[in-house]
Amino acid sequence: MTNKPKPVIGITSGDLNGIGIELIIKAFSDQRLLDFCTPVIFASNKVVNFYRKTVTESSFSFYHTREFDKINPKQVTIFNCWDEEVNITPGVLNETGGRYAVASLQAAIEAFKEKKIDGLVTAPLHKSNVQSESFSYTGHTPFLKDSFGAPDVVMMLCADNMRVALVTEHISVSAIAQHITAEAILSKLNIINSSLQKDFGISKPRIAVLGLNPHAGDEGLVGNEEQTIIAPAIKQAKNNGILAFGPYSADAFFARGQYEKFDAVLAMYHDQGLIPFKSLAVGEGVNFTAGLELVRTSPDHGVAFDIAGKDRADAGSFIQSIFFCADVINQRSEYADQRSNPMRKIAPDVVSRLADEKIEE
Structure with missing residues (x-):
């Protein structure tokens, strides 16, 4: 059995004034996550550095680039979606937080369509400040549905x-x-x-x-x-x-x-x-x-403005979202293999059963 490559998982920033970037920093401070996936964060290294200063216990390190062919599977990569300075105001609901949340999401979707990433984990956005002519949706789910033309x-x-x-x-x-x-x-x-x-x-x-x-x-x-x-x-x-x-x-x-x-x-x-x-x-x-053709997951909570920038966010659900995304990507690959060659599904079970019978003898 050959080892399949780690899935490349895109991760959006969410609302820049919420807890999204803090969750990313806390999750990938544990380098063991890199054994399961190659993460690509769609944001800005300047924004990440702002929040890295607010997390007291962190061993988070990253490489930043604007070129996908420079992604290192042994590092966290920040894919810079914008270069300009952004005024970050943790805990504040404003137009800036929503606009860059959408920019991050759109860049990640484009990357998937170009086969640069295998799946997506979305950090939380706020439904009211993302509304614009290009984003008139109540959240990620209907936007993704339309983006991929899913019925x-x-x-x-x-x-x-x-x-x-x-x-x-x-x-x-x-x-x-x-x-x-x-x-x-x-x-x-x-x-x-x-x-x-x-x-x-x-x-x-x-x-x-x-x-x-x-x-x-x-x-x-x-x-x-x-x-x-x-x-x-x-x-x-x-x-x-x-x-x-x-x-x-x-x-x-x-x-x-x-x-x-x-x-x-x-x-x-x-x-x-x-x-x-x-x-x-x-x-x-x-x-x-x-x-969706895209494997998309997210934590089961919102932007949590009340604790944004205070180093109080719990990354548990976010970490589970990363593992879950990788698991589904791998399961889909296995399912496709079984559909193309049904004996791949049967053979392991037969081998295992025969081995057990031999031991019993």
Whole structure:
């Protein structure tokens, strides 16, 4: 078996006044991360140096360049997306922080399209200060969807013990019900099922689907979306060969630990899925965008202006996002190998079984 090269992972700066750069510095102060990936930070060495002075315990070192062919797999590389001086004001929501967050993201996407990087980890940005003619999106996920021309994508929060995906994302509560359609649910289930196979190596994934209303509608007493929309969508998914189950009452589903019986859970709206996920994932959750040709992950938190520049940011979720991105890139490569040569999948299992039988003899 030949050793495959380490994946090259692009990392965006996020809002320059948030905790993104601090997370990067803290994460890559541990040189062992370089055993798993070659990181390329899309930012500016001047910005990184500003925040490096605010992190008291750091052994972070880097090389900076504007040429991809000079990337060193044994170093952290800062790819300079801009040369000008930037006024950094940690903890302040302003136009500068958002504009350079978008510049970093756009440079990273272009690098992936040019096959310079294999995956992407995005540091947090703030939804209000990134708005412009070129970026009229509610966050990374819809922007990436349009950037790659994907018909649909799924926001999926992942941790060791669960994966929670969403039908709707950043929309107002008053608009949720009108976006819950059988077509939307089926689209998400198809993407989740494919992702669990390709990105996670689960051959026959089981997917739980939550109801929209309290107690999953109580047989129509507190809403009928479960009966008229969600249940029929689940039935159609099953007819399409997807192992989908539900709809389940969201509160009891998480309270009783039923999520442990499934490979993923599809929630109807943002807080229905993310509140229990963040309560149970204990700070190590990863946001993964399923359905893209790009492997994209991010930490499951925001810009944290209240602690920006104070050396108080916890890099746990960010580090998990880096490992997760590398793992999915490698899993996709393995999946592609198995699809092109099915015997590659069968042979290791056969060899292992025969070896065990020989030992027993």
